[in-house]
Amino acid sequence: MATLKDISRKMGLSVTQVSRALNGYSDVNEETRRRVMEVAKSMKYQPNLTARKLVSGRSGMVGFVMTRYPRLSSDGFLLEMVAGLSSQFSSRGMQFVLHIAQEGDEVIDVYQKLIDGGALDGFVIVEPADEDVRIGYLTERDVPFVVHGRTSAAPNYPFFDIDNHGVAYRATAHLVKQGHTHIALINGLEHYSFARDRLAGYRAALSETGLPFQPDLVRHGRMEEALGLVSTVQLLSEGGRRPSAFVCGNVLIAKGVYKAAEALGLSIPRDVSIIAHDDVLPDISLPVFRPELTVTRSALSESWSPLADFLAGAIEGKPLEDLQRVAEVEFVEGDSVGSVPG
Amino acid sequence: MATLKDISRKMGLSVTQVSRALNGYSDVNEETRRRVMEVAKSMKYQPNLTARKLVSGRSGMVGFVMTRYPRLSSDGFLLEMVAGLSSQFSSRGMQFVLHIAQEGDEVIDVYQKLIDGGALDGFVIVEPADEDVRIGYLTERDVPFVVHGRTSAAPNYPFFDIDNHGVAYRATAHLVKQGHTHIALINGLEHYSFARDRLAGYRAALSETGLPFQPDLVRHGRMEEALGLVSTVQLLSEGGRRPSAFVCGNVLIAKGVYKAAEALGLSIPRDVSIIAHDDVLPDISLPVFRPELTVTRSALSESWSPLADFLAGAIEGKPLEDLQRVAEVEFVEGDSVGSVPG
DNA sequence: CTATTTATCCGAAACGTTTCGGATAGTGAA
DNA sequence: TTCACTATCCGAAACGTTTCGGATAAATAG
Numbered sequence: 001m002a003t004l005k006d007i008s009r010k011m012g013l014s015v016t017q018v019s020r021a022l023n024g025y026s027d028v029n030e031e032t033r034r035r036v037m038e039v040a041k042s043m044k045y046q047p048n049l050t051a052r053k054l055v056s057g058r059s060g061m062v063g064f065v066m067t068r069y070p071r072l073s074s075d076g077f078l079l080e081m082v083a084g085l086s087s088q089f090s091s092r093g094m095q096f097v098l099h100i101a102q103e104g105d106e107v108i109d110v111y112q113k114l115i116d117g118g119a120l121d122g123f124v125i126v127e128p129a130d131e132d133v134r135i136g137y138l139t140e141r142d143v144p145f146v147v148h149g150r151t152s153a154a155p156n157y158p159f160f161d162i163d164n165h166g167v168a169y170r171a172t173a174h175l176v177k178q179g180h181t182h183i184a185l186i187n188g189l190e191h192y193s194f195a196r197d198r199l200a201g202y203r204a205a206l207s208e209t210g211l212p213f214q215p216d217l218v219r220h221g222r223m224e225e226a227l228g229l230v231s232t233v234q235l236l237s238e239g240g241r242r243p244s245a246f247v248c249g250n251v252l253i254a255k256g257v258y259k260a261a262e263a264l265g266l267s268i269p270r271d272v273s274i275i276a277h278d279d280v281l282p283d284i285s286l287p288v289f290r291p292e293l294t295v296t297r298s299a300l301s302e303s304w305s306p307l308a309d310f311l312a313g314a315i316e317g318k319p320l321e322d323l324q325r326v327a328e329v330e331f332v333e334g335d336s337v338g339s340v341p342g
Numbered sequence: 343m344a345t346l347k348d349i350s351r352k353m354g355l356s357v358t359q360v361s362r363a364l365n366g367y368s369d370v371n372e373e374t375r376r377r378v379m380e381v382a383k384s385m386k387y388q389p390n391l392t393a394r395k396l397v398s399g400r401s402g403m404v405g406f407v408m409t410r411y412p413r414l415s416s417d418g419f420l421l422e423m424v425a426g427l428s429s430q431f432s433s434r435g436m437q438f439v440l441h442i443a444q445e446g447d448e449v450i451d452v453y454q455k456l457i458d459g460g461a462l463d464g465f466v467i468v469e470p471a472d473e474d475v476r477i478g479y480l481t482e483r484d485v486p487f488v489v490h491g492r493t494s495a496a497p498n499y500p501f502f503d504i505d506n507h508g509v510a511y512r513a514t515a516h517l518v519k520q521g522h523t524h525i526a527l528i529n530g531l532e533h534y535s536f537a538r539d540r541l542a543g544y545r546a547a548l549s550e551t552g553l554p555f556q557p558d559l560v561r562h563g564r565m566e567e568a569l570g571l572v573s574t575v576q577l578l579s580e581g582g583r584r585p586s587a588f589v590c591g592n593v594l595i596a597k598g599v600y601k602a603a604e605a606l607g608l609s610i611p612r613d614v615s616i617i618a619h620d621d622v623l624p625d626i627s628l629p630v631f632r633p634e635l636t637v638t639r640s641a642l643s644e645s646w647s648p649l650a651d652f653l654a655g656a657i658e659g660k661p662l663e664d665l666q667r668v669a670e671v672e673f674v675e676g677d678s679v680g681s682v683p684g
Numbered sequence: 685c686t687a688t689t690t691a692t693c694c695g696a697a698a699c700g701t702t703t704c705g706g707a708t709a710g711t712g713a714a
Numbered sequence: 715t716t717c718a719c720t721a722t723c724c725g726a727a728a729c730g731t732t733t734c735g736g737a738t739a740a741a742t743a744g
Contacts, residue, residue: 097438396698
């Protein structure tokens with residue numbers, strides 16, 4: 001591989017000047033720069049990243065720590081994310097390193113090791129919990145990171161999140177407008193921030209319209225079809241306050257609700273109304289809904305680019321206000337919402 | 343972060359000696375080494391990988407290039423592999439970097455860029471094709487790599503493969519022994535080496551027992567349930583030589599065959615016999631077989647460790663013979679094989 | 685007692701880059 | 715003529731390691 005020295009020798013220039021020419025500094029003659037560029041190309045010069053890192057103190061690598069778990073190999077979200085982030089970072093000249101924590105490793109220890117090794121410049125964190133230890137640790141050590149989601153309305157770290165409060169608020173409000181008074185919320189696991197935000201949005205919509213919050217109409221769990229199915233059957237079988245509408249955390253849950261409704265002989269939207277949040281996962285095995293599902297929609301795939309931008313920015317030391325964004329969600333009406341039955 | 347210089351200053355030793363003490367060289371007093379170790383630990387010394395790389399010329403990073411494709415996010419094999427390799431490499435102190443090729447990128451260009459950047463020491467290649475361009479390119483440029491699979495019986499590069507010839511041979515021979523004479527092979531896509539090897543094993547078993555090779559009993563395709571289903575329906579519907587037994591490339595295909603058999607009102611193993619190869623993917627959504635499927639079995643998860651070993655060895659310049667292995671497969675009898683129907 | 689070996693140690697160079705602090709020569713202004 | 719300024723360039727240091735080629739003193743061999 002050709003080095004700066006090779007070029008400088010060949011052209012009778014100093015290494016300094018060649019370096020500055022290539023890096024676009026202003027104190028180099030345009031004619032000189034042109035020639036340097038030309039020679040560099042002809043010699044197939046590629047800057048040695050390692051050397052560059054040594055002096056800049058940065059490795060150009062960012063990391064993501066993943067804990068091994070049983071469902072791993074069937075988790076479409078994860079692969080989608082890894083692929084998305086990886087390509088975003090590499091198009092920015094950075095490397096995205098996926099680190100799988102060994103079984104039994106303490107998560108924080110993994111971060112510590114990676115940081116101390118000096119190989120990573122920053123981290124991406126997804127699915128933050130309400131009191132997230134990773135965020136605490138990285139903040140304390142002053143290591144750059146970006147979060148997909150957020151643990152409070154206005155956190156003091158870079159993040160990209162969707163308006164989860166709005167997701168549940170709009171869905172709930174829409175149902176209320178149709179006259180529904182008993183609206184169930186089938187939500188993600190309680191300790192996730194996004195689930196907390198959605199619960200808050202749901203409650204806000206209810207209280208704004210004077211409807212009571214009924215805790216037994218809210219379910220938390222892993223956002224899979226089974227959760228929707230089981231929750232629906234339970235909710236519709238219990239005596240008394242049967243919900244006439246469902247707000248679902250994602251389309252898998254909605255699929256479960258559809259199935260349960262069918263099994264119980266209920267028709268959508270005549271007997272039950274359903275709204276879900278759609279992450280627009282490009283998974284071919286995604287369920288098909290009949291009738292068309294009404295959704296709040298925001299493509300997960302649009303978050304990788306800002307996440308990469310924000311982490312890169314954080315590493316470069318950009319001000320926090322440039323590194324935070326809450327994305328709006330779209331409301332897409334289908335045919336799964338009707339007025340209250342009889 | 344503490345550096346070698348910090349330690350040397352504190353102890354009144356030279357940087358050289360500290361470095362050698364830490365790296366286990368013989369020309370340092372055991373007592374000195376002990377003290378150095380102690381101080382290093384107390385100062386939380388972590389060697390700067392970047393600096394080390396600069397002089398050693400290695401980055402400690404190995405790469406895997408993946409092309410983006412539609413089914414990506416639902417591909418369990420891929421995530422399983424990424425997770426497996428990633429953890430194997432990191433337990434060896436190396437980083438496994440996943441690189442997603444942008445749509446439209448020429449694969450070879452991606453490798454070129456990564457190599458020239460000097461950031462990667464070697465590559466892992468999976469699912470080699472018969473005339474694999476990646477293998478050609480890396481060989482030509484003399485860049486270390488390891489292949490999961492192989493393009494010829496005894497290739498001149500490091501690889502880990504299972505005995506694919508044996509997989510099909512044993513399954514076929516087993517069926518022949520039960521008296522079957524019309525045995526179908528539902529195989530992977532034709533250009534993959536493993537599919538070619540399995541086809542060869544299938545033919546070998548047939549010819550050894552004097553049975554004719556009937557090309558129309560062989561199907562190639564993407565190894566999914568749909569392939570098994572469609573192939574089976576076609577094969578059993580055609581006039582004349584209907585197969586009485588099926589050798590399936592993986593369990594998904596076998597699932598398709600089971601479904602087709604059921605739909606056609608055929609019973610297993612009375613009417614059709616089935617054998618498949620089982621990669622032992624720990625995917626909870628894996629099909630359940632009734633009756634129990636007879637399989638050739640070899641866990642995919644056992645290949646990551648040797649692959650990592652071999653690539654590390656290749657980078658260190660170990661001799662080729664230490665970097666190749668063909669793993670045996672296990673034959674596990676279930677209840678899906680019977681004798682030829684009346 | 686001298687020559688050789690052995691056990692420890694160290695200085696300096698090297699890896700390829702960026703960057704700080706000038707140096708030089710030419711230009712225009714005072 | 716002298717001064718300040720601009721445009722263009724360069725030497726040297728620095729980043730944190732590893733490693734080559736010795737250096738020193740003590741121990742052993744002859």
